[in-house]
Amino acid sequence: MAVGVFDSGLGGLTVLDALTKRLPEVPFVYFGDNAHAPYGVRTADDIFNLTCAATERLWAEGCDLVILACNTASAAALKRMQETWVPPEKRVLGVFVPLIEALTERQWGDNSPPREVAVKHVALFATPATVASRAFQRELAFRAIGVDVEAQPCGGVVDAIEQGDEILAEALVRSHVEALKRRMPAPEAAILGCTHYPLMEKAFQDALGPGVKVYSQANLVAESLADYLTRRPQFLGTGTRSRFLTTGDPAYVSNKATQFLRRKITFEAA
Ligand code: DGL
Numbered sequence: 592m593a594v595g596v597f598d599s600g601l602g603g604l605t606v607l608d609a610l611t612k613r614l615p616e617v618p619f620v621y622f623g624d625n626a627h628a629p630y631g632v633r634t635a636d637d638i639f640n641l642t643c644a645a646t647e648r649l650w651a652e653g654c655d656l657v658i659l660a661c662n663t664a665s666a667a668a669l670k671r672m673q674e675t676w677v678p679p680e681k682r683v684l685g686v687f688v689p690l691i692e693a694l695t696e697r698q699w700g701d702n703s704p705p706r707e708v709a710v711k712h713v714a715l716f717a718t719p720a721t722v723a724s725r726a727f728q729r730e731l732a733f734r735a736i737g738v739d740v741e742a743q744p745c746g747g748v749v750d751a752i753e754q755g756d757e758i759l760a761e762a763l764v765r766s767h768v769e770a771l772k773r774r775m776p777a778p779e780a781a782i783l784g785c786t787h788y789p790l791m792e793k794a795f796q797d798a799l800g801p802g803v804k805v806y807s808q809a810n811l812v813a814e815s816l817a818d819y820l821t822r823r824p825q826f827l828g829t830g831t832r833s834r835f836l837t838t839g840d841p842a843y844v845s846n847k848a849t850q851f852l853r854r855k856i857t858f859e860a861a
Contacts, residue, residue: 593618593830594816595649595657597642600628600753601844602787603660604852606686609809610658611833613817618833620652622861625839629749630663631718631785638720639668643676646683648861653830656682658816662784662808663718666726682826686808687730689815690782694806695734699818708735710780714771714803716795717784719744727784741775743767745785752787755847761794768798783807790851836861 596607600623607621622645624630630638642664649657659665665685677683692699695708715727722744731738745767751760771778781803783789789807796805820827837844841858848856 592827593620593652593654593832594820594827595619595646595652595654596621596660597645597649597657597664598623598659598661598786599630599641599663600625600749600787600839601848601851602749602752602785602790604848604856605786605789605807605809606658606660606812608852609813610816613810613813614820617820617827618831620649620654620830620833621835622649623835623837623839623844623858625753625837625844627838628753629718630661630667631720631744631749632746633720635667635720635724638664639671642668643672646672648836650681650828652834652836653828655680655828656684656826658812659683659685660786660812662686662786663720666717666721666724670726682823684816684819686786686812687726689811690784690806690808691727691730691734692815693811694780694782695731697734699815705732705734705736707737711738712775712778712780713738713740714775714778714781714799715740715742715784716745716767716771716781716788717742718749719746721784727782739775741771741778743771745788748791749785749787752790752851753847755850757791760791764788764791764794765798768795778803780804780806834859 669685722742835858837858
């Protein structure tokens with residue numbers, strides 16, 4: 592009864608952590624495509640092909656349901672995968688919608704017309720590919736009106752995190768927040784629209800100031816998956832054990848993952 596969790600690298604571990612806390616009885620198989628990270632500077636075709644290959648690997652592990660714990664893949668590939676590629680007996684879900692439902696105070700499946708919501712000025716921090724896709728604005732427009740979104744492509748942050756360079760990552764976060772504030776001086780809310788960024792959440796919050804509510808995805812995605820599995824238990828696959836798979840060097844990736852999550856994590860070659 593395993594579920595697959597995919598990211599281009601280490602970022603999806605922030606989601607995996609919340610999933611294992613919320614659903615301790617479910618085995619999760621994690622796939623980090625570290626050899627090809629970062630995805631955020633790749634073309635949509637490239638992201639589609641890499642994400643499909645990783646998803647197939649997770650299906651082979653007995654995970655009929657795969658969570659793309661990667662905004663870049665969710666934004667650039669998921670719609671095309673669902674429309675053209677995923678067979679009816681499998682499911683691939685993204686991380687965007689739970690976040691937008693939280694921001695717009697909606698329950699799951701509430702498809703009523705877009706309406707006014709409390710927040711009016713939202714800062715979005717994401718990879719260049721996610722920002723270019725405008726997927727966040729598209730999903731938001733289905734649910735809310737009158738929300739001004741200013742998006743900041745945060746070049747370099749994923750790379751610095753993958754390399755384990757926290758000092759560089761923090762410096763880049765500060766400069767991206769400053770760049771955004773020049774265009775939107777007083778955001779009410781900030782979205783960390785990349786699953787790597789919760790690893791730098793304190794740096795974002797410090798640079799934004801205490802008055803800005805920072806939304807990150809991990810807990811929202813965990814709640815949403817728990818709800819989904821109650822409604823669709825048939826998508827719990829046949830896999831029985833938790834594993835961590837990587838296309839990168841397992842020793843190196845295990846080391847970085849252990850450093851970031853502050854608990855021992857052992858990756859195997861995918
Ligand atoms: N964690 C991925 C995301 O949520 C990072 C993408 C990348 O590899 O650039 O967008």
